[in-house]
Amino acid sequence: MRTWRKPSKLAAAAVMAGCLALTATSAAVADAGPAREKAALTCGAGVFLDGLRALAVTENGRDEVFITSGGTKIWPVTGPYVSMAAGQRVEVDKCVPVGAQLRLMEYDDIDPDDLIGGVTINRDATWDYEFCCGDGGRYRLGAVQ
Numbered sequence: 001m002r003t004w005r006k007p008s009k010l011a012a013a014a015v016m017a018g019c020l021a022l023t024a025t026s027a028a029v030a031d032a033g034p035a036r037e038k039a040a041l042t043c044g045a046g047v048f049l050d051g052l053r054a055l056a057v058t059e060n061g062r063d064e065v066f067i068t069s070g071g072t073k074i075w076p077v078t079g080p081y082v083s084m085a086a087g088q089r090v091e092v093d094k095c096v097p098v099g100a101q102l103r104l105m106e107y108d109d110i111d112p113d114d115l116i117g118g119v120t121i122n123r124d125a126t127w128d129y130e131f132c133c134g135d136g137g138r139y140r141l142g143a144v145q
Contacts, residue, residue, distance in 0.1 A: 042095070052139055098122065121143060
């Protein structure tokens with residue numbers, strides 16, 4: 001009978017250890033929180049621009065887009081524009097002040113600064129803004145406070 005108890009105790013201990021390991025991992029992930037929440041906290045009184053999704057594009061299946069504020073390009077920082085297809089989402093990861101006036105522009109060979117739409121960041125709370133409808137383009141921008 002002892003041979004039966006020892007393996008069952010060992011199995012119970014192994015299951016318990018596995019549960020504790022999963023709980024510790026889940027707690028660590030929960031404590032860490034999403035990177036976006038941490039980035040939003042670094043904006044201070046500003047608003048964190050999260051992601052941009054192409055709901056509809058203006059031409060030939062792709063738009064080459066960039067965001068300006070006050071006439072200055074603020075996104076993307078790694079190139080002149082980001083090429084996007086309908087349904088695609090890209091990270092913006094940019095802080096702007098409440099009241100910022102943003103314009104989503106489309107670059108092409110004919111006109112390097114076609115306006116798709118503009119928005120004013122007028123909330124200091126989580127909100128979706130929509131750039132619409134220059135040349136048929138429609139984009140949604142997520143903002144997190």
